[in-house]
Amino acid sequence: MKQHLFYFIGLFISLAACNRTTSESVQPSNPLDVPFGDPYVLYDKASDRYYMYGTGGVENGFVVYVSDDMTSWKKEGTVYSNEQEHAWGVKDFWAPEVYEHKGKYYLFYSADWKDNPNNELENFRIGVAEADSPLGPFIDRSSxxxxxxxYPIIDANLYFADNGKVYMYYSRCCYKHAVDSEISEWAKEKGMFDSVEESWIYGVELAADFSRVVGEPVLLLRPPVDMADKQSEWESRSVTSGEVNRRWTEGSYIFKEGQTYYMMYSANYFGGENYAVGYATSTHPLGPFEKSPNNPILQKNTAEGGVVTGTGHNSLVTDRSGTTWCVYHGRTSKTGDQRLAFIDRLVIDESGNLRVDGPTVNLED
Structure with missing residues (x-):
């Protein structure tokens, strides 16, 4: 009798596990009911759950949504607030990413630094807070x-190398960073803008305890200088459309497949319809990186009759079944200006090219 009982218990557990894995292979219904910009998903092995962090949801801090299957998400509350002893940020808390490392959880984020003697309009820097759980509370490790x-920086992303080194990637803000290029010359000749500011992506080694950087930052990606560059058209749309006098290279996400390092990044104005994602490759975590001729790999679908715009600032997560998903924010004509989280499959083809099977959307009429 006991043998039969153990058999049925084992069968039930196996079926439950099978159903859970199968559900993760089902395309989530986009957009998710998660009002985030810059979404980042952590799969935590210890709790066997998924945690989504992002910009928005609470003033001067961050909240988390939790899921067992990446299709249904529940808001669990605030995980970080600047109402703490060591807080150095005063506003504009953006782009959180959480990493598990040696049993602790580390929140990297951008915020406006209170040390601002020149009253700069953009005074962003990157900080790190620590917690014992992905649910927080995360406490700043220093003041x-x-x-x-x-110069102001945002959008921290980490890569843990096989040799034990840790690299941090970030974006230098456009603020007070006017750059000469054929695009800026064109815009001035057209009477659109007197100058064009740019954001650039840098990489730098991070100390093992995350307390400081090691060495000097290395410039890895920037907008094209020449209009004949194949990347110039899509990366300059915010300027050429007359939207704003800025070109962005931001929201980087790096991973390694085989011997190739892939850096995904976003270009154009995050608040506009032309926000889009491309990628570049390298054989070393600090470059040099070469942009893909297939860029952009994720962009608005309105030209094809769709309703999604402003797709960008992505991260990746691999679920229990081994499927890799691209997590990003976007807007739809039906949901309005609020940025919402989306999840679509990421595919690497036999030639090593990246593809995002999206944006997908499932909205009731």
């Missing part, structure tokens, strides 16, 4: 940012 490069 200041990780480092001060002398």
């Amino acid at each position: 200041g940012p990780i480092f001060d490069p002398g």
Whole structure:
């Protein structure tokens, strides 16, 4: 009798596990009911659950949504607030990413630094907070940012190399960073803008305890200088459309497949319809990186009769079944200006090219 009982218990557990894995292979219904910009998903092995962090949901801090299957998400509340002893940020808390490392959880984020003697309009830096759980509370590890490069920076992303080194990637903001290019010359000749500011992506080694950087940051990606560059058209749409005098290279996400390092990144204005995702490849985590001729790999679908715009600032997560998903934010003509989280499959083909099977959308008429 006991043998039969154990058999049925084992069968029930196996079927439950099978159903759970199968559900993760089902395309989530986009957009998700998660009002985030810059979404980032952590799969936590210890709790066997998925945790989504992003910009928005609470003032001067971050909240988390939790899921067992990446299709249904529940808001679990605030995980970080600047109402703490070591807080150095005063506003504009953006782009959180959480990493599990040696049993602890580390929240990397951007915020406006309170140390602002020149009253700069954009005074962003990157900080790190620590917790014992992905649910927080995350407490700042020091009363200041990780480092001060002398210009505003946002969008931290980490890569843990096989040799034990840790690299941090970030975007230098456009603020007060006017750059000469054929696009800026064109815009001035057209009477559109007197100058064009740009954001660039840098990489730098991070100390093992995340307290400081090691060495000097390396410039990895920037907008094209020449209009004949194949990347120039899609990366310059915010300027050529007359939207704003800025070109962005931001929201980087790096991973390794085989011997190739892939850096995904976003271009154009995050608040506009032309926000889109491309990628570049390298044989070393600090480059040099070469942009893919297939860019962009994720963009608005309105030209094909769709309703999605503003697709960008992505991260990746691999579920229990081994499927890799691209997590990003976007807008639809039916849901309005609020940025919402989307999840679509990421595919790497036999030639090593990336493809995002999206944006997909499932909205009731």
